[in-house]
Amino acid sequence: MNEMKAAILEEFGKPLSLRTVPAPVLGTGEVLVDVVAAPVLPYAAEVFRGERNYLLTLPVVPGAGAIGRVRETGPDATRLTRGDWVLCDPTIRSRDDALTPDITLQGLSARGDGGLFLQRHYGRGAYAEQLLLPTENAVPLGPLESAEAARWAALTVCLVPYGGLLAAGLRAGETVLVSGGATGHFGSAAVAVALAMGAACVVAPGRDEAALADLERRFGARVRTVRLTGDGDTDRLRRTAPGPIDVVLDLLPPSAGPAPVRTAAMAVREQGRIVLMGGVGDDLAVPYRWLMRNSITLRGQWMHPRTAPASLIALARAGLLDLGQFTTTEFALDDIAAALDHAETAPRRFALTVVRP
Incomplete structure (x- = not known):
């Protein structure tokens, strides 16, 4: 599939539009994921209205983090295979400075000019049928039923x-x-x-x-x-x-x-x-x-270290972190406007609004 459906933020303060756009092109060091469940932050609508002044280059496919299945891997991936369930970690770091890497939160924000530079390639977020990630940001989840994906998306909240x-x-x-x-x-x-x-x-x-x-x-x-x-x-x-x-x-x-x-x-x-x-x-x-x-x-502390998603998944798999505490409300990608409204106005305690492309 060379095209995909995605929600687009074209201008701060304007509603997201649903469009067919070119699908991401996979490269070395990258993974292409079919998005199954993408959480909607309670303050996402504030960001998209421009009220939080986040660094976000427009137009953009927004959406920070997701649960999905590997569609294709680059030639340097040695463990991930097609069909694997993964947590899509939105905290993307540059690879050319191990001590102080630039960071962008995919589909949401960035830290400084370096983070904005990363957005040129990894700016498109999870409110779409497919998501392109650095290989290390596709974190294996193990076996999963599709119906469970929305609840596992609570990991993106717990990571903070x-x-x-x-x-x-x-x-x-x-x-x-x-x-x-x-x-x-x-x-x-x-x-x-x-x-x-x-x-x-x-x-x-x-x-x-x-x-x-x-x-x-x-x-x-x-x-x-x-x-x-x-x-x-x-x-x-x-x-x-x-x-x-x-x-x-x-x-x-x-x-x-x-x-x-x-x-x-x-x-x-x-x-x-x-x-x-x-x-x-x-x-x-x-x-x-x-x-x-x-x-x-x-x-x-902004976000989490690179190893955090894997160890958090282990806590959930062991039953120490009970994802059953979270209730989920799911929306189709076509209903992204309703999902944003729900996330902003619904109860937020142990509750998650999820888009399922």
């Missing part, structure tokens, strides 16, 4: 907090505070991933009492929830934990502002670790002397 928890060096038996919507899309996934990695306890702050109660129902005593009030929240976070808080993972969206980030960060123990992965745009005022005298590690 997994990258942050790996950056924090989370160890089994530690206590994690998930700051930034433990009741939201990435935050709720972070709770599940932290527990799958062996966290003894996850402290989950939020303002939605029903959502917090749902977390306790799902995970039991290993999750301790805190209703935020804006007054004395740092002390209440500390008191809620069964012991010192070892890791704080921040996933707050741009709308949150820096105050709740600081509230959570200041709850970490001496020699604890703080990882920032959210979208807050304003500067974070963290006391210099507090950081220094308490030997606090504070770092940012």
Whole structure:
């Protein structure tokens, strides 16, 4: 097939159009995948309206990440074969600088000019019948039924907090505070991933009492929830934990502002670790002397290391990460507008909107 159906973003603020476009042409070091299930981010419509100012060269086939089956491999692939089920990792890195590779999030965004340069070749995302990837970004899933593909697409959500928890060096038996919507899309996934990695306890702050109660129902005593009030929240976070808080993972969206980030960060123990992965745009005022005298590690993390998808798949295959927690709502590619609306307005906790080309 030399042509394929794809959704196209031609201009920020305009609806996606469905068109027939040339199919990708496979090269060495690449894999061509038939897309079976592509997740739709809750904020995808914001990106496509131009509200988030993401670096995205137009026109583009959007869509970050997918579950699919290998259609064809390049001549240097030694393990993947036609028909294999794979997780399509959207975090594409340049290969000519091992220390600081340029990165593009396929079909969504980029980091700097180098990431934009990568978009020239790997810019087309997953809202299409076929997807071209670097070979290392097609990660084997093992046997799968087609009906299961939408649920396995939840791995693309879990990869984000997994990258942050790996950056924090989370160890089994530690206590994690998930700051930034433990009741939201990435935050709720972070709770599940932290527990799958062996966290003894996850402290989950939020303002939605029903959502917090749902977390306790799902995970039991290993999750301790805190209703935020804006007054004395740092002390209440500390008191809620069964012991010192070892890791704080921040996933707050741009709308949150820096105050709740600081509230959570200041709850970490001496020699604890703080990882920032959210979208807050304003500067974070963290006391210099507090950081220094308490030997606090504070770092940012964008996405995940190259090896993360394979180890996350292993957690799911072992049953430690229960993808059955996620409910899925599926749309045909022809209904991409409805899928975007649903993703933006539907409940986000352990819920996934999926396009099935």
